[in-house]
Amino acid sequence: MTTKAFEALACPLDGEPLYRESSSWRCANGHNFDVARQGYVHLLPVQKKRSKDPGDSKEMVAARQRFLGAGYYQPIAEAVSAAVLKDVSEGSHLDCLDAGCGEGYYLRQLASAAGGRVSLAVLGLDISKWAVLAAARKDRAPSWVVGSNANLPVQPASLDRVLCTFGFPVYSEFARVLKPGGKLIQVDAGQDHLRELREIIYPQVRAESKKVDEVPEGFRRVETQDLRFTLHLEGAEPIADLLAMTPHLYRASAEGRARAAQLDSISLTVDVCLQTFERYAPAG
Template structure:
């Protein structure tokens, strides 16, 4: 598998093309963005931040890395890789964005799954500088960017695939940067996802699903796959890591978090939906 950087980046201030000059990206208007020594670039303007340090904390990124690298979500990664590579012609170099890439686990899995049949131009983007830093340290081949899905620093119609896994989709932006026929691969929680954990940390569990019933504007539905399996966690650390990498860490009360922290084993249901949407012409 050949991974090359995705270079059709856009200035987050005026939307014009960025060009790499030595250790910085620049646009024709003179805006300059330095490349960190770890290889990533910060393309999230201060005025677009909602907090001083947005996104996952350093501790949350570390927890997600430990949990995912242990292989607990491998069936999800396998399904995403199959759907992403489906229909990619041999001999092409499709552009692929992971919008909310975290510490890069799913992009690394994609590189492993593709073998020698494809070359991918890969961009990993996350609003958390800690996540992007961890990703760049593990694999320097993709382009790594600190940025926001609400204002993707990507040129129009320059991508063939977008991954949005347990993330925050911004469909108008996704439609803008995808080529006609390009695909959005979206993973969302089903109504039973981590139900057993939720029953421990919440006084009442609501039966709800994040699945999308209608294709977003500008897209048509191209496929739906439910991924469901049981997971057994032995030891306090993987249980704590699972809680730390989900929004439940902040939504649960202190009493709920304490109940989870007291567990030594936990069996949970993983229930997610992988939906594929194709960009209309």
């Protein structure tokens, strides 16, 4: 496979292009960002953090690594990769960002799906330093960045694809960094997603979907795909890992978490919506 680092990074302080010099990234105004020995760079300024250690904890990242590594969400990864590569001719090049990359699972699956047919310049960004550290340790080929979707450290109109999988989309930023005709591939939970688990941990389950109904400004909807399958988990560890990698871990009461901890098997509905949006070319 042909996968390399994405290099059109921008300074998170002034938006100026960043240039790699040895073991650091610098902008023309003298701002300097060192590359960690594990291969990632921290581009989330202290003044733009909402907490001391934002994003997923070290424990949540480890749980996600185990769960995704076991292949439970492989159908979702395959659908995401297919959407990214759809209508891309052999020998093409794509600049790709995973906005909320976690430990890099979906980008690694994309690189595998592309094989040698399409070359990729890849950037994985997450607000959690633990997630980015785990991703960088697994694969040093892409660019890995600690950063925020609210202030993407990426030069304007430099990306062909943006992935946002169970993440926090900031459409104005996605529109800014995508090239005209570039595509946003977004995955959100449907109303029945993990319903069986939610019925155990919550006293009442609301029928709600995170599916995006309105088309974001600057985009047009290209395709919508509903993906639904049954997932059977055997053993306490994968059940605990699934709960730990979702927001339900904090939303559930202590009693709800205790009920989940007593499970030794469960069959779950996976219900997600994958949507592809295309960036409009600017007028004129």
